[in-house]
Amino acid sequence: MKLEDLKPNEGAKKNKKRVGCGTAAGQGKTAGRGTKGQKSRQGWGGRLYHQGGNLPFYRRLPFKRGEGFTPPNRVEYNEFNLDDLARCFEANDEVTPESMVEKNMLGKPNNPVVILGSGEVAVPLKVKAHRVSNSAKEKIEAAGGSVELIA
Numbered sequence: 001m002k003l004e005d006l007k008p009n010e011g012a013k014k015n016k017k018r019v020g021c022g023t024a025a026g027q028g029k030t031a032g033r034g035t036k037g038q039k040s041r042q043g044w045g046g047r048l049y050h051q052g053g054n055l056p057f058y059r060r061l062p063f064k065r066g067e068g069f070t071p072p073n074r075v076e077y078n079e080f081n082l083d084d085l086a087r088c089f090e091a092n093d094e095v096t097p098e099s100m101v102e103k104n105m106l107g108k109p110n111n112p113v114v115i116l117g118s119g120e121v122a123v124p125l126k127v128k129a130h131r132v133s134n135s136a137k138e139k140i141e142a143a144g145g146s147v148e149l150i151a
Contacts, residue, residue: 077112077130078097078114079116080115080116081116081136082119082139085121085127086122088105091124091125092126094128095126114133115127116136117133117134117136121139121143122143124145128149132149
């Protein structure tokens with residue numbers, strides 16, 4: 001095999017369509033652009049500002065920031081207060097995301113769980129959650145329970 005014997009695979013290279021080079025080329029006359037109108041003219045398109053009368057994208061952006069702007073990488077938690085745990089679990093139960101799924105407590109099972117300190121808990125619970133507020137941790141431990149964080 002010599003260097004001059006090398007050639008690309010069958011169908012790997014394709015000739016460019018010669019647009020607007022007469023009727024024999026198959027794309028003559030209007031060159032595939034249809035007839036008349038702004039899009040048929042030379043130099044049309046590609047301008048970011050032009051959006052057919054709408055406010056252009058980059059002028060719309062400042063209004064999207066601030067209030068009402070949700071950061072794309074935020075972590076959404078399933079939030080539970082101590083009232084919810086006291087209502088659904090009994091003494092010495094283990095409170096984990098899995099046990100909450102069994103009791104149909106989680107709206108979005110893939111999201112992490114956070115325990116917040118609103119309300120009281122009278123029975124000892126073994127809580128395993130992704131996040132626990134300081135007030136909730138104090139109340140759970142005061143009731144004789146334990147708190148463990150899940151990574």
